[in-house]
Amino acid sequence: MPDPIKDLFTKMATASRSANLPEPSAIVALGQRRRTATALTASVLAVTVLVVGAGVITWASPFGNARGAPLGPIATPSDSPSVGETSPAPTDSPSPSQDPDKNSAEPSASPIRSDDNGDGSGPPVQEVDPATVLSLQILPGRIDWRSTYDRAGWGPYGSIPDPCNNEAPVIKTRPSSQYTRAFEDSGEVSLYFASATVVHFPSTGIASATFDDIKAEYEQCKLTKYYEGLATRHEISHATASDLFVDEVQVMADVEVPAHRYYRIHLAGESISIVSYGETENRSPTPDPTYANELARLQEALLDG
Amino acid sequence: MDDPQSFERFYTDSSPAVLAQMYAFTGDLHEAQDIVQEAYTRAWLRWKTVSQYDDPVAWVRSVAWRLSVNRWRHLRVVRGWLGSLRASDESVAPEPSADAVAIAAELKRLPLAQRQALVLHYLADMSVEDIARVMSAPTGTVKSHLSRGRSQLAESFALADAYPEGREKDFHVPPERPLNHA
Numbered sequence: 001m002p003d004p005i006k007d008l009f010t011k012m013a014t015a016s017r018s019a020n021l022p023e024p025s026a027i028v029a030l031g032q033r034r035r036t037a038t039a040l041t042a043s044v045l046a047v048t049v050l051v052v053g054a055g056v057i058t059w060a061s062p063f064g065n066a067r068g069a070p071l072g073p074i075a076t077p078s079d080s081p082s083v084g085e086t087s088p089a090p091t092d093s094p095s096p097s098q099d100p101d102k103n104s105a106e107p108s109a110s111p112i113r114s115d116d117n118g119d120g121s122g123p124p125v126q127e128v129d130p131a132t133v134l135s136l137q138i139l140p141g142r143i144d145w146r147s148t149y150d151r152a153g154w155g156p157y158g159s160i161p162d163p164c165n166n167e168a169p170v171i172k173t174r175p176s177s178q179y180t181r182a183f184e185d186s187g188e189v190s191l192y193f194a195s196a197t198v199v200h201f202p203s204t205g206i207a208s209a210t211f212d213d214i215k216a217e218y219e220q221c222k223l224t225k226y227y228e229g230l231a232t233r234h235e236i237s238h239a240t241a242s243d244l245f246v247d248e249v250q251v252m253a254d255v256e257v258p259a260h261r262y263y264r265i266h267l268a269g270e271s272i273s274i275v276s277y278g279e280t281e282n283r284s285p286t287p288d289p290t291y292a293n294e295l296a297r298l299q300e301a302l303l304d305g
Numbered sequence: 306m307d308d309p310q311s312f313e314r315f316y317t318d319s320s321p322a323v324l325a326q327m328y329a330f331t332g333d334l335h336e337a338q339d340i341v342q343e344a345y346t347r348a349w350l351r352w353k354t355v356s357q358y359d360d361p362v363a364w365v366r367s368v369a370w371r372l373s374v375n376r377w378r379h380l381r382v383v384r385g386w387l388g389s390l391r392a393s394d395e396s397v398a399p400e401p402s403a404d405a406v407a408i409a410a411e412l413k414r415l416p417l418a419q420r421q422a423l424v425l426h427y428l429a430d431m432s433v434e435d436i437a438r439v440m441s442a443p444t445g446t447v448k449s450h451l452s453r454g455r456s457q458l459a460e461s462f463a464l465a466d467a468y469p470e471g472r473e474k475d476f477h478v479p480p481e482r483p484l485n486h487a
Contacts, residue, residue: 004464005455008408009427013325015405016334021320022342024313030342031349 312352316345319362323369326428330420331373332409344369366429367439370421411461419454422447 022030320341327337344365348355355361412420418440425431425439433451437444459465 004462005423005458006427008404008458008462009329009423011404012329012408013322013428016325016328016337017321021324021338024309024316027316027342027345027349028309028312030346 308352308356309349311356312349315348315356315361319365320345322428323362323366326366326424327369327373328409329412329424329428330370332413336373340369340372343372363439374417407462408458411458414461415454415457416450418442419450419457422450423454423458426451 323344324337324341327340328334331337331340347368348361348365355364358364412423415423421440422436425436426433431439433444433447436451437447440447442450456465
């Protein structure tokens, strides 16, 4: 029996043949290019940026207008003996937003601080092999990540503190949390996202937040909104944690949800599930029913594209 | 990222179909191109794993689908870079036919789930059961999406006569639940 609708789709398929997809070699080249993603760092440093490339985690931020913005690499343990040794105090280090000439500086020119409280008395900076990074945690005013680098403690964690407080960037280890256990159990990698920051974390190990509105949020210290959700989906195991970079974090719908809450967003096939993990401080894995409406709204927005 | 030859074969063989599907889904050929390019790039980045799957195209399609649904913003960057790599200038590529444009416009008016079901059915030649798996939905729901989407398209293109009542059995539609008026 003829099916005219089928014919309609056939016409569309025919029309799509006019499109020029890249040559296969171009796709391969793009993949290679992403593997060496650090080359892109300089182009995105002017705004809030987090770049995870081969051998280095780099960030830059528009926050810290008054004092030094965090800007610098965390090199791989094997090649960064100087990490944490040459960092100036934040008051001595103009932020990118203060000094336009610095905005395009390579991250290696601005080493990270060596302590977590600004006076040199803090613990030494932990070095992170980006290939082991399992998750990033982007909170209001803070970016954390988790790595398999220290298997025993599921550390190190890194964090950039609240920019509105003009605190020095800190890198410190923390004990493992329920999140890591949940991760272990499920075999999934989730990013816990809660901030007015858009982060793009594609397969390549590139993560960047380059949106002017988000930058404005930071600059105005209005860090009380969660605009976007991030998620990544995986079937990977710890042994192939570097594959984290092969999947994607996707920018979700613009939905305002309460601050200081964690959301765990799973993308599995076409299904999306969102679970609130409660307040930031206790990090309870128990879904919080009081935010069912927000979650439902967010989920609906996600599904609607 | 080994074996670029096998990936290139895979890309060459399968990308036109995936592109057609994404075009039908997004209604925008350029956007579909970007999405397909990105999906295949990701496939290449983990080709060692993806190539071992029973159906690597399904993986690519799934990635492409998510990209399109979530309006992945990085595509702007990819578009800029990949645009220079295309075999010929887009400006000289033939424009899609009026029919194709009209179909794309009508498809975009359909709810996302109906559009997805129709594309998978008509362009990916997937069974209702397979579509149900992809969409993580019951087969009855998929049939409903297919039937309603097809009816909408048929109405838009004055093809309703081609789908008499009997043909609705193609996609059995569960009875609608009565509205619960308070």
